[in-house]
Amino acid sequence: MIATRTFVGMPPFPVGAKKALADSQLRANIAGATQTIRAKRARVVAELDDFEQLRAAAADIKDEVLGGFVGYLQQAEASLTAAGATVHWARDAAEANQIVVGIARGHKVDEVVKVKSMATQEIELNVALEAAGIAAWETDLAELIVQLGDDLPSHILVPAIHRNRSEVREIFLREMGKVGMAADGDLSDEPAELAGAARRHLREKFLRAKVAISGANFLVAETGTLVVVESEGNGRMCLTLPEVLISVVGIEKIVPTWADLEVFMQLLPRSATGERMNPYTSTWTGVTPGDGPQEVHVVLIDNGRTKVLADPVGRQALRCIRCSACMNVCPVYERTGGHAYGSVYPGPIGAILTPMLRGVGVDAQTDSLPFASSLCGACYEVCPVLINIPEVLIHLREQVVDSHRGGVPGALQAAMTGASWTFGGGRRLAALQTLAGLSSAVIGRRGLIGRLPAPLSRWTDARDLPAPPRESFRKWWTRTDGGLKETGLPAERHHPGRGPK
Amino acid sequence: MSAREQILARIRSAQVPAPATGIRRDYSHVREHDDRLALFVARVQDYKATVIRTPPDGVAAAVAKCLVDARQVVIPPGFDPSWVPEGLDIVGDQPPLSASELDGVDAVLTCAMVGIAETGTIVLDHTAGMGRRTLTLVPDMHVCVLTADQVVGDVPEAVARLSASVKSGRPLTWISGGSATVDIELSRVEGVHGPRTLRVVLVEPSTT
Numbered sequence: 001m002i003a004t005r006t007f008v009g010m011p012p013f014p015v016g017a018k019k020a021l022a023d024s025q026l027r028a029n030i031a032g033a034t035q036t037i038r039a040k041r042a043r044v045v046a047e048l049d050d051f052e053q054l055r056a057a058a059a060d061i062k063d064e065v066l067g068g069f070v071g072y073l074q075q076a077e078a079s080l081t082a083a084g085a086t087v088h089w090a091r092d093a094a095e096a097n098q099i100v101v102g103i104a105r106g107h108k109v110d111e112v113v114k115v116k117s118m119a120t121q122e123i124e125l126n127v128a129l130e131a132a133g134i135a136a137w138e139t140d141l142a143e144l145i146v147q148l149g150d151d152l153p154s155h156i157l158v159p160a161i162h163r164n165r166s167e168v169r170e171i172f173l174r175e176m177g178k179v180g181m182a183a184d185g186d187l188s189d190e191p192a193e194l195a196g197a198a199r200r201h202l203r204e205k206f207l208r209a210k211v212a213i214s215g216a217n218f219l220v221a222e223t224g225t226l227v228v229v230e231s232e233g234n235g236r237m238c239l240t241l242p243e244v245l246i247s248v249v250g251i252e253k254i255v256p257t258w259a260d261l262e263v264f265m266q267l268l269p270r271s272a273t274g275e276r277m278n279p280y281t282s283t284w285t286g287v288t289p290g291d292g293p294q295e296v297h298v299v300l301i302d303n304g305r306t307k308v309l310a311d312p313v314g315r316q317a318l319r320c321i322r323c324s325a326c327m328n329v330c331p332v333y334e335r336t337g338g339h340a341y342g343s344v345y346p347g348p349i350g351a352i353l354t355p356m357l358r359g360v361g362v363d364a365q366t367d368s369l370p371f372a373s374s375l376c377g378a379c380y381e382v383c384p385v386l387i388n389i390p391e392v393l394i395h396l397r398e399q400v401v402d403s404h405r406g407g408v409p410g411a412l413q414a415a416m417t418g419a420s421w422t423f424g425g426g427r428r429l430a431a432l433q434t435l436a437g438l439s440s441a442v443i444g445r446r447g448l449i450g451r452l453p454a455p456l457s458r459w460t461d462a463r464d465l466p467a468p469p470r471e472s473f474r475k476w477w478t479r480t481d482g483g484l485k486e487t488g489l490p491a492e493r494h495h496p497g498r499g500p501k
Numbered sequence: 502m503s504a505r506e507q508i509l510a511r512i513r514s515a516q517v518p519a520p521a522t523g524i525r526r527d528y529s530h531v532r533e534h535d536d537r538l539a540l541f542v543a544r545v546q547d548y549k550a551t552v553i554r555t556p557p558d559g560v561a562a563a564v565a566k567c568l569v570d571a572r573q574v575v576i577p578p579g580f581d582p583s584w585v586p587e588g589l590d591i592v593g594d595q596p597p598l599s600a601s602e603l604d605g606v607d608a609v610l611t612c613a614m615v616g617i618a619e620t621g622t623i624v625l626d627h628t629a630g631m632g633r634r635t636l637t638l639v640p641d642m643h644v645c646v647l648t649a650d651q652v653v654g655d656v657p658e659a660v661a662r663l664s665a666s667v668k669s670g671r672p673l674t675w676i677s678g679g680s681a682t683v684d685i686e687l688s689r690v691e692g693v694h695g696p697r698t699l700r701v702v703l704v705e706p707s708t709t
Contacts (some may be wrong), residue, residue, distance in 0.1 A: 265660070266656050
């Protein structure tokens with residue numbers, strides 16, 4: 001059995017980011033992959049002339065659910081029950097895990113197969129299953145790479161995005177034989193061959209599995225229909241071959257009607273993998289006699305979602321359909337990768353969702369996440385359900401700052417007070433710029449300031465600053481009379497205006 | 502208090518207002534294409550799947566061509582016998598084949614419920630001629646016969662046509678090309694767990 005690693009005890013974002021930035025292989029892998037997917041997404045989105053209208057509809061549909069949440073959940077429960085499914089409710093991760101472990105134990109199995117699911121990642125179900133002596137086999141290729149590599153996921157859609165083909169080959173050669181069918185010794189690093197190795201390794205597990213565990217992309221309240229959107233067919237294997245199926249579903253996965261899927265099935269594949277449609281989508285409604293699992297469970301989980309719902313600004317994050325478009329366009333994610341966020345939800349959506357699910361003001365790691373952004377807004381521009389991530393980030397920054405009030409002013413407040421004094425008067429700014437320009441002692445060889453003494457180290461620990469120029473703009477303006485006296489440049493190209501006061 | 506009651510109580514106390522305006526639905530409900538069938542064919546081929554277009558009297562021959570490299574073929578109950586070529590080694594699914602038995606079969610031959618031109622998708626609702634869901638999953642090749650009138654412009658029209666199936670409890674499988682993954686360096690690779698080969702026969706009305 002494999003012992004699953006968790007995100008518990010991860011350092012705050014600046015620490016994780018610094019480590020990630022020093023790993024040039026990681027940066028190359030992530031930059032290459034996100035550039036590929038950004039281009040693909042842009043191409044297939046441009047093919048639809050109503051993409052903006054689809055986004056608006058999707059946001060409205062999700063808001064409609066949140067506005068009538070109790071009714072829709074009750075309707076979903078009734079539809080599922082009528083279709084032969086057993087519905088369970090879980091307040092938190094521990095309760096959800098207890099339910100799933102209980103069902104698996106009831107069937108006396110020592111292994112289950114799993115479809116990739118963010119909800120089960122979030123509740124760390126694999127750890128709970130392992131503690132109960134039940135092996136949880138991840139069957140998504142990327143999840144398999146992460147699991148075999150004793151690694152952590154770094155992307156919600158492509159969890160092994162930080163690994164390149166030769167690293168994957170090494171992991172397969174080293175680890176597959178320890179837990180099942182070994183990879184051939186002459187395995188190359190061609191992605192098609194690597195996928196073939198995964199096919200052979202997992203097939204025996206699919207064919208013998210009695211119990212499968214999935215998440216769901218959508219739950220249709222009207223009909224009780226669950227939807228799983230996937231690429232490889234491992235989802236279809238898990239959803240149809242075993243006798244028992246347990247689906248762990250966040251309460252926010254609800255859409256009101258079957259017809260609403262016409263919106264999401266156009267948005268999700270294009271936003272996620274940049275395809276017009278993903279290879280496979282499965283929908284099922286409870287038990288289908290003579291076809292697939294004859295015992296179907298659905299575990300509806302809260303695990304912090306009602307906390308998010310109670311925040312009027314933050315609740316829009318519950319619209320999220322886990323497509324990952326926001327992380328693929330994020331300049332911060334592109335450079336640090338997912339591990340730096342120390343959470344199953346990395347990137348821009350993780351920077352807002354994780355603090356709201358966990359609560360701010362509790363630990364330094366969580367509180368660092370709303371600051372893991374340059375607020376450039378690229379995430380909001382691509383979000384298929386119009387989550388205004390920068391707005392929520394700023395809102396959460398306020399909450400983090402507020403939660404730390406009441407003692408000595410922190411370095412951030414001190415710095416801001418200093419800044420308002422400096423920018424308040426032109427002469428003070430000029431004096432300070434002169435000072436900065438002269439402080440060559442702190443400027444590194446590449447023209448970067450790597451580290452300043454405390455309390456300014458709070459800033460430079462997380463960022464390298466470009467060194468200030470030797471001469472400030474204000475000094476240059478005064479010396480050259482607004483550029484007129486600059487040597488080697490024709491005077492007529494310059495338009496003397498008013499200099500700084 | 503039960504978990505259910507407590508979660509519902511937490512939601513009530515969040516006091517989320519219902520959206521003031523209704524759901525904006527001014528997206529295209531019908532996508533018009535100059536040549537719907539040609540687009541469908543091109544989009545299916547984009548996924549590296551094969552498409553053969555044929556008049557009704559050529560279906561069996563087209564199917565034979567698709568199955569040329571398959572020895573044993575499973576055909577679900579209810580599949581139109583006039584579409585089945587002579588001389589196939591056919592396995593039925595009555596009584597249901599075990600997963601391991603299916604794993605030993607080379608190909609599966611089915612019909613479908615809906616085709617989507619814009620996305621190159623075929624949808625099965627697993628009624629007559631389509632079989633249980635595992636039939637089109639475990640064998641390494643899937644040959645699917647679709648008629649021109651089943652091909653719609655885009656997803657909203659497909660969702661509308663599939664509504665009755667879903668509401669009567671039928672499961673659906675949406676298939677866009679062969680099994681694929683983008684998990685290694687985000688480049689699409691065909692062939693993981695589902696059928697690695699997808700061949701579609703599109704039946705068009707005779708022009709005469």
